[in-house]
Amino acid sequence: MCRWLAYSGTPIRLEELLYKPQYSLIDQSLHSRLGVETTNGDGFGVGWYPVDGPPAPALFRGTGPAWNDANLREIAGSISSPLFLAHIRASTGTAVQQTNCHPFRHENWLWVHNGSIREFSTLKRDLTLAVDPRLYPSLAGSTDSEVMFHLALTYGLRDRPVAAVERMAGLVEAVGRAHGVADPLQMTVATTDGDRIWCFRYSSEGHSRSLYFSTETTALQALYPENRQLRALSEETRLVVSEPLGDLEGAWQPVPESSYGVIQKGADEMGRFTPAAP
Known part of the structure; x- marks a missing residue:
């Protein structure tokens, strides 16, 4: 599988x-501690929005292991951003190539995914044909993750993100059942338009991959007043990760099974995620 952060x-x-x-x-x-695979070396990517400038995100993706990429280290040390997604990949069977590396981008939207569509090679034709013909030319790679993104776009990601991802998940499960595939969908997903971030944790079997969100910054600052890094962060700062980035007590909360969250200015949201049958 993979690891990601938002x-x-x-x-x-x-x-x-x-x-x-x-x-x-x-x-x-x-050294992944909570992932299916310990090592995630089949490519990487980061997509970020500039501090000042157009809302369109920039992408840097590579096919080698993230730990050994000098260009990634150079970029990471010189670029600041108020909103970014990063991903390290462990392939579930598709080729190791740049077009298969996350994040995926369409206009001002980014998408990262951890998980898989079980027996994707069997379901791929039906799922791909459900993509809006106007979006089909922008399918550049061969992964289930990119098809999921384009299905969500097809179902109205720009206007109703939660409903669009629920419809995408419902289609995957319906097509899977039609082909006799048990528990076809496993996913944690983050997607953003450059303003808000939507995160999802769901699997057909009800045992989804790990996902955590950071405790409110003000609460962490009260718990750890001596931590200078925390003092520098605004109360709007949030982080969602496949697995915690450290052992700071009280800093991380698990995202509930079959749920979604919205990171936005003001109060964040969390709700129940329910796939919608097509």
């Missing part, structure tokens, strides 16, 4: 989360 808040250099924490994303690429 950050929104006070602009920080990418290295502050990719490299510096005790269990940073780069550390997880070699």
Whole structure:
């Protein structure tokens, strides 16, 4: 499977989360503690929105292991962003190539995924044909994750993100059942339009991959008043991760099974995620 993180808040250099924490994303690429695979070396990617400038995100993706990429380290040490997604990949059977590396991008949207569509090669034709013909030309790779993204776009991700992802999940499960595939969908997903971040944790078998969100910054600052890094963060700062980046007590809360969350200005949201049958 894979590991990912989503950050929104006070602009920080990418290295502050990719490299510096005790269990940073780069550390997880070699020593994942909660993932299906210990090593995630089949490519990486980061997508970020600029502090000042157009809302369109930039992408940097590579096919090698994240721990050994000098360009990623160089970029992470020099780029600051108020909102970014990062991903390290462990292939579930599709090719190791740049177009299969996350995040996936469409206009101002980014998407990362951990999990799989079981027996994707069997379901791929039916699922791909359900993609809006206007979006089909932008399918560049061969992964189930990219097809999921384009199905969500097809079902209205831009206007009703939660409903669109529920319809995507419902279609995957319906097509899976039609082909006799048990428990076809396993996913944790983050997607963003550059303003808000939507995160999802769901699996057909009800035993989803790990996902955590950071405790409110003000609560952490009260718990750890001596921590200078925490004092520098705004109360709007949030982080969602496949697995915690450190052992700071009280810093991480598990995302409930079959749920979604919205990180946004003001009060965040959390709700029940229920696939919608097509």
